[in-house]
Amino acid sequence: MPHPDEAAAPASAQDQPADAEPVDRPFVLADPLAWFDDVREDSPVLWHPETASWYVTRFEDVWRLLLDERLGARSPDPFLRRLTAPERAAVGPLVDFLSRWPMFLDPPRHTAVRRVLRPAFTPEEVARVAGAVQxxxxxxxxxAAAADGMDLLETLLRxxxxTAVSALLGLAPGDVPRLVEWSEQLMGFVGRSRLDPELVRAAEQALGQFTGFTEQTLAAASSPLAGAVGGAVRTGVLQPADAVAIYAQLVTGALEPTVTALAVALEVLSRxxxxxxxxRDDPAGFVNEAVRLATPFHFAARRTLSDLTVRGQRIPAGARVVLVLVAANRDPRRFTAPLEFRQGRAAAHVAFGRGRHACLGSLAAQHTIRPVLDAYLAETDDPRPLDIEWHVTMGMKWPVRLTVRPA
Ligand code: HEM
Structure with a gap:
């Protein structure tokens, strides 16, 4: 599943800040989590020339910087700076669309969008979503099928x-796969070393399809979220393109991280x-610790609005700063034995981010996971252990198989 934070493009010479320490730390793509663990210990504020980004990895720094007003939203993609003027013009409408996604917005637009969305994530709405999942x-x-060696991902988790995402967004569950496909196509042209006209065409087509679909969904207003977003378009608070951008972000941002956290929670439950x-003692605490352990989105990417000094490193205005949530959540200074599942940890984590861009769906995600765990417990007195096969990229982690371990 692609995500705009993944696959940051190589830097150009002008991206290099003049006073950055030259550090020879190429990513270890085969094991990015261990790489970030190492970096956290010896270069907790790292300038990485290949991706023209600063990586901040210690919990204490990430926790604080998530609330720092000197960090604004990330720009849609650093790779756009390297395009020629005609190339930029060719992708202008697509970039305009991407720049409307909530994660790319700063106040006052961001505040306006959050004001529209927040009432659609009430405890009552979360309970309705949990009921739909149940x-x-x-x-x-x-x-029963898994006992024959089938993968639980496609039969249970996804x-x-x-069901949860479609209840929230006011869709039929059967619509979700094509929305995911359109979202992938929408972002497919981003982060490549050169602009691929085929991918640009596919993105334009997907944008047209997504726009038509969102219009119909908002007109039907079959969930509080669809009602709120549709109402904001009718009153002019949002543009129609903002509504499509919100739906695109929710489809890509809600589904896969919840699948990842659910996979971790189920695997732990089967131990x-x-x-x-x-x-049974504390379902909310259990799910919270599973989400920490999962930390599906590795990064919260930002852009410095003014100069910033972190641990003695000056980060210039306009730089891309990546707050590495996954490294922070594995920081032994904050979490004893961080790779272990330990119920009842008192310390808060950052898997849902924090501050202005904090996850609006955190409660919905937790109440999507719980009915599945409840049903799993009700069905199996003595479950066999589950095995997960992971796909880990620079930016995200998701399960590719979840199977019952053979007896
Ligand atoms: C376990 C599942 C989930 C995880 C780990 C997760 C994680 C995150 C993180 C880390 C952010 C903040 C990114 C940043 O600061 O740059 C975020 C933002 C957000 N998430 Fe989630 N998310 C999950 C599920 C969901 C669900 C189910 C929904 C909604 C249906 C959702 C909707 C949002 C929204 C609307 C934002 C706010 C974007 C903004 O204001 O910029 N998320 N999420």
Whole structure:
């Protein structure tokens, strides 16, 4: 699943700040999490020339900088700076669309969008979403099939998360896969070393399809979110293109991280009676610790609005700064034995971000996960352990298989 934070493009010479320490730390793409763990210990504020970005990895710094007003939203993509003028003109409408995504906005636009969205994430709405997942959870069928070696991802995890996202967005669950496909096409041209006309055409086509679909969804207003966004378009608070951008961000940003966190939670639950008791004792605490351990989005990317000094390193205005959430959540200074699942950790984590861009769907994600865990526990007194195969990229982690371990 692509995400705009992934695959930052190579830097050009003018991206290099004059006083940055030259550090020879090429990414270890095979194991980015371990690479960030190392960096956190010896270069906690690292300038990385290949991606023209500063990486901040210690919990204490990430926690503080998430609230720092000197950091604004990231720009849609640094690679655009390297395009020629005709290339830029060719992708102008697509870039205009991307720049409307909530994660790319600063106040006052960002504040206006959050004001529209927040009322659609009430506890009542979260309970409605959890109810939809509970009704739709096909745990018994999925587990019966899994005993024959089938993958639980497609039979249980993705359907449950699709149900939740479609209930929130006011869609039919069957619509979600094509929306995901359009979102992938929308972003497909970003982050490449050169502009590919084929990918630009595919993105333009996907934008047209996504726009038509969003218009219909808003007109039907079949969820509080669809009602709120549609209402804001009718009253002129949002442009129609803003509504499409919100829907595109929600489709890409809501589904896969919830699948990832659910996979971790289920795997932990399958480890033995102690973990099942942990869940029964404190379901919210259990899911919260699973989300920390999962930290599906590795980065919160920002841009410096003015000069900033972190741990003695001067970061100039206009620089790309990546707050590495996943490294912060594995910082042993904050979390003892950070790679272990430990119920009841008192310390807050940053898997949902913090501050202005903090995840609006955090409660919805947790209440998507819980009905699946409840149903799993109800179906299996003595579950066999689950095995997860991960795909880890520079920016995201997601499961590619979740299977019951053979007896
Ligand atoms: C376990 C699942 C999830 C995780 C780990 C997660 C993580 C995050 C993170 C880290 C951010 C902040 C990014 C930043 O600061 O740059 C964020 C923002 C956001 N997320 Fe989530 N998310 C999850 C599920 C969801 C769901 C289910 C929804 C909605 C249906 C959602 C909607 C949003 C929205 C609207 C934003 C705000 C964007 C902004 O204001 O810039 N997320 N999420």
């Amino acid at each position: 009704q739709g959870a096909v745990v018994r069928d999925a587990l 359907p449950a998360c699709r 033995g009676p102690r973990y099942r008791q942990d869940y």
